[in-house]
Amino acid sequence: MPPREIRNMDEFAAVSGISRPTVSKYFHNPDSVRQSTRARIEAAIEQYDYRPNIFAMNQNRKLTKNVGIVVPLLADPYFAEIARNLEQRCIVAGYSPTLFSAHGDPEQEVAVLNNLRALKPAGVLLAPLGRASDTDVLAKFCEDVPTLIFDSSVAELGIAFVGSDNQQFTAHITDYLCRTGEPPCFFEMKNPANPNAHRRRHAYLAAMEKFGHSPHVISVAGEGWGFEEIGRVGGHDAFARNLFPTNTILCSNDRLAIGLLTASYERGITVGRGDGSTVRIAGQDGHPHSRYTCPPLTTISHDYDAVSKHAADTLFAAIEGNAERWQSTRIEGRLILRDSA
Amino acid sequence: MPPREIRNMDEFAAVSGISRPTVSKYFHNPDSVRQSTRARIEAAIEQYDYRPNIFAMNQNRKLTKNVGIVVPLLADPYFAEIARNLEQRCIVAGYSPTLFSAHGDPEQEVAVLNNLRALKPAGVLLAPLGRASDTDVLAKFCEDVPTLIFDSSVAELGIAFVGSDNQQFTAHITDYLCRTGEPPCFFEMKNPANPNAHRRRHAYLAAMEKFGHSPHVISVAGEGWGFEEIGRVGGHDAFARNLFPTNTILCSNDRLAIGLLTASYERGITVGRGDGSTVRIAGQDGHPHSRYTCPPLTTISHDYDAVSKHAADTLFAAIEGNAERWQSTRIEGRLILRDSA
DNA sequence: ATAAAAAATTTACGCGCGTAAATTAGCGGT
DNA sequence: ACCGCTAATTTACGCGCGTAAATTTTTTAT
Structure with missing residues (x-):
C-alpha cells in the first residue's frame, strides 16, 4: 500500500x-x-x-550502467550457459546486462553492434562469430566502446581477451587417448567458423609429434553453425570412404562429435571404450549436452565459471578506470571421462 | 565521410x-x-x-517501440529457437526486441518482469515458468503491460494465449504408436514445471481409452528444469523396478526422452523400432536436438513458425489498437518419424 | 570547543526529443 | 482559377533527470 x-x-x-x-x-x-x-x-x-526513469537517467549520463553481452549463437547451449553466467555477474556488480545473439549471421552481428552503440553501454562482453566477423566493424566498435572479447580471439582487439586454453585442451585429451588405446585421428570442419578450431588442430599435430605418433586429420566440408549436421554428414562420408585410419577419433568440438555419434549409430558402428566397441570418439568443450549422448561423451570441458569470472572482472576493472595493457588469458580445461572414449 | x-x-x-x-x-x-x-x-x-537518441525518444513517448521477449530457460534450445524466431518478427515489424530469461527460477522471473516495466514496453511476449510462476505478479504485470502469453498458459492472463495443441500432440503420437506396435505407457515428471505436461497426460489417458487400451503412467520424481537428468535417473529407477509394462514408452517431452535414452544405453537396453530392439521410445516437442540422439528420436514437433507468427501478429495487432477478446489458440504439431519408435 | 573537511542543500540550467496549437504551404479536383 | 483538404512549419512547453556552482549543514579531527 x-x-x-x-x-x-x-x-x-x-x-x-x-x-x-x-x-x-x-x-x-x-x-x-x-x-x-x-x-x-x-x-x-x-x-x-x-x-x-532509466531513459531520463541514461540520457545525460556520459557513462551508463548498461553492459552488452553478445554471443554468436544463443541456440547453442554452450553460449547460453556462459551468457547466463556473465549476466549474473553483471547484476551482482550493479550493472544492467542486455543479451544479444548474432544467430550465426555476420550481418546480424554488425546490426547487434550498431544497436548496442545506441545503448551507450559502459562496456561490452563480446564473443565474436570469428572468421565470419567483419573485422573492421569489430575494430571500430572496440575503439568506441570498452569491449572485452571472450571465447574466440580476433586480433588484439578490445581491452583484453579471455578464453580457454585450446592448446592445453587438445594436448591433454590427445595424451589421454594415446595412453589408453590407439592414437587418435582428428575430425574437424574444413572451414571452421571459429579460430579456436585452428589452434586445436595445431595442438593435435604437435601433441602427436611429441608422443611419436603420426597425426591424421579428417577435414569435412560444411559451412555455418549447424555443427551436428556437418559432423553427421561428414561422418557418414568419412566412414563410407574409410577415411579413419585408427579406431580413435578426436573431434574438434562436442557438437561435431554429437553428429559423428549419430552417423556412427546410423551405420551400426558401436562407439565406446569397452571391448565390444568398434571406435572411440571424444569431443572438446564440455558441452551441456555431452553427458546425455549415447554413449556419454568423453570430452575436455571449459571452466565456465573461471572464464566468465575473469572476463567479467576484467571488464569491470576497465570500466572503473583500472585499465591494464591488452592481455590474453587462456584458462585450462578439465578432462571428463565418460564411456565414448 | x-x-x-x-x-x-x-x-x-x-x-x-x-x-x-x-x-x-x-x-x-x-x-x-x-x-x-x-x-x-x-x-x-x-x-x-x-x-x-533512443533514451530521449522513449522518455516522453507514452508508447515506446520496445518489446520484451521472456522465456523460462534460454539454455533450452527449444526456447532459444522460438525466441530467435520472435525476435526476427519484432525487428521486421519495426519493434525493438529485448530478450530475457528466468533461468528456471521464479524469483528471477519476477525480477525480469520488474526490469521490463522500466523499459515501458509497448508489449511483451511471455512464456511463463508455469507452475512455479508467481501468479499474482504475472496477473498484475499483465494488467499494466500488453502481454501475450505463449508456450504455457496461466489462467486467462494477458491479451491472448498462443501455444501448441498438446491434446492433439499426444493423441496423434499415441495413435501412431498404437498402430505400429504395442500401446505405449507414459513417462513423465511427477511434479512437472509446465502445465502442458498435465494436458499431455490427460490426452494420453483419453487416447488410450478411445483406442480400447489400458493406460499406464510412470511418474518420476525430480524438481526443476534439469529434465534430461530427471529422465535419466528416473529411467534407471523405472527399469530397475520393472515399471514399464509395455515395450513402448511415450515421454512427456523430448528432454525427458533424451535422458531416458541415456539411461537405456547405460543399462544396455536397445532402443528402436527394428526387430533387434527391446523398447521403443518417443518424445514430444520436436526439440532441436532430437534429430541427433541415438537412435534419432521419434517425436511430434511444435510448429515453431506458426506459433511464433501467430503470437507476434496477435501482440502487434493489440498494440496497434486492434484488440480482441482474450482468446486461446493452440496449433497442431507434426509427427516426425525417426528410428527410436 | 573550534577549525577543517566532508556531505548535503539550493539554485539553476541543459539534454534530446515528444507533442500540442495555430499557421502556412502544397495538392488534387472541378 | 478557385476551393477544400492534407501535410508541413512555427512556436512553445514539458519530460525526468544529470550536473555544476555556491552555500549551508554536519561530521571529524585537533
Whole structure:
C-alpha cells in the first residue's frame, strides 16, 4: 500500500526528506552518500517503491550502467550457459546486462553492434562469430566502446581477451587417448567458423609429434553453425570412404562429435571404450549436452565459471578506470571421462 | 565521410531541410509523412548517418517501440529457437526486441518482469515458468503491460494465449504408436514445471481409452528444469523396478526422452523400432536436438513458425489498437518419424 | 570547543526529443 | 482559377533527470 504514487525524483526526494541531487547521487552510487542518508533513502524506496526513469537517467549520463553481452549463437547451449553466467555477474556488480545473439549471421552481428552503440553501454562482453566477423566493424566498435572479447580471439582487439586454453585442451585429451588405446585421428570442419578450431588442430599435430605418433586429420566440408549436421554428414562420408585410419577419433568440438555419434549409430558402428566397441570418439568443450549422448561423451570441458569470472572482472576493472595493457588469458580445461572414449 | 557530425534532431532537421516535428513524426512512423518528404529525410539519414537518441525518444513517448521477449530457460534450445524466431518478427515489424530469461527460477522471473516495466514496453511476449510462476505478479504485470502469453498458459492472463495443441500432440503420437506396435505407457515428471505436461497426460489417458487400451503412467520424481537428468535417473529407477509394462514408452517431452535414452544405453537396453530392439521410445516437442540422439528420436514437433507468427501478429495487432477478446489458440504439431519408435 | 573537511542543500540550467496549437504551404479536383 | 483538404512549419512547453556552482549543514579531527 504505497501512501501515494511517486511520479519522479523530485517527489521522491520530498517524501524521503533528502534533496534531489543527493538522491540522484545515491542512485548513481549508493556508497557515495553518508550511511545515515543511504538508510533514509532506502527506507523511502521500500515504502514508496520508487525507481528512477532509466531513459531520463541514461540520457545525460556520459557513462551508463548498461553492459552488452553478445554471443554468436544463443541456440547453442554452450553460449547460453556462459551468457547466463556473465549476466549474473553483471547484476551482482550493479550493472544492467542486455543479451544479444548474432544467430550465426555476420550481418546480424554488425546490426547487434550498431544497436548496442545506441545503448551507450559502459562496456561490452563480446564473443565474436570469428572468421565470419567483419573485422573492421569489430575494430571500430572496440575503439568506441570498452569491449572485452571472450571465447574466440580476433586480433588484439578490445581491452583484453579471455578464453580457454585450446592448446592445453587438445594436448591433454590427445595424451589421454594415446595412453589408453590407439592414437587418435582428428575430425574437424574444413572451414571452421571459429579460430579456436585452428589452434586445436595445431595442438593435435604437435601433441602427436611429441608422443611419436603420426597425426591424421579428417577435414569435412560444411559451412555455418549447424555443427551436428556437418559432423553427421561428414561422418557418414568419412566412414563410407574409410577415411579413419585408427579406431580413435578426436573431434574438434562436442557438437561435431554429437553428429559423428549419430552417423556412427546410423551405420551400426558401436562407439565406446569397452571391448565390444568398434571406435572411440571424444569431443572438446564440455558441452551441456555431452553427458546425455549415447554413449556419454568423453570430452575436455571449459571452466565456465573461471572464464566468465575473469572476463567479467576484467571488464569491470576497465570500466572503473583500472585499465591494464591488452592481455590474453587462456584458462585450462578439465578432462571428463565418460564411456565414448 | 559525413560532412559534419550531427548531434541532435534539430541539426538533422536543419541539414535535411525539414522541420524537426516532421522529422520526429517520420521516426515515429515513416509512412505518416508525404512520400517526397520521406525520401528527403532518408537521403539525409544516408548521408549523415543520423539516428535519434533512443533514451530521449522513449522518455516522453507514452508508447515506446520496445518489446520484451521472456522465456523460462534460454539454455533450452527449444526456447532459444522460438525466441530467435520472435525476435526476427519484432525487428521486421519495426519493434525493438529485448530478450530475457528466468533461468528456471521464479524469483528471477519476477525480477525480469520488474526490469521490463522500466523499459515501458509497448508489449511483451511471455512464456511463463508455469507452475512455479508467481501468479499474482504475472496477473498484475499483465494488467499494466500488453502481454501475450505463449508456450504455457496461466489462467486467462494477458491479451491472448498462443501455444501448441498438446491434446492433439499426444493423441496423434499415441495413435501412431498404437498402430505400429504395442500401446505405449507414459513417462513423465511427477511434479512437472509446465502445465502442458498435465494436458499431455490427460490426452494420453483419453487416447488410450478411445483406442480400447489400458493406460499406464510412470511418474518420476525430480524438481526443476534439469529434465534430461530427471529422465535419466528416473529411467534407471523405472527399469530397475520393472515399471514399464509395455515395450513402448511415450515421454512427456523430448528432454525427458533424451535422458531416458541415456539411461537405456547405460543399462544396455536397445532402443528402436527394428526387430533387434527391446523398447521403443518417443518424445514430444520436436526439440532441436532430437534429430541427433541415438537412435534419432521419434517425436511430434511444435510448429515453431506458426506459433511464433501467430503470437507476434496477435501482440502487434493489440498494440496497434486492434484488440480482441482474450482468446486461446493452440496449433497442431507434426509427427516426425525417426528410428527410436 | 573550534577549525577543517566532508556531505548535503539550493539554485539553476541543459539534454534530446515528444507533442500540442495555430499557421502556412502544397495538392488534387472541378 | 478557385476551393477544400492534407501535410508541413512555427512556436512553445514539458519530460525526468544529470550536473555544476555556491552555500549551508554536519561530521571529524585537533
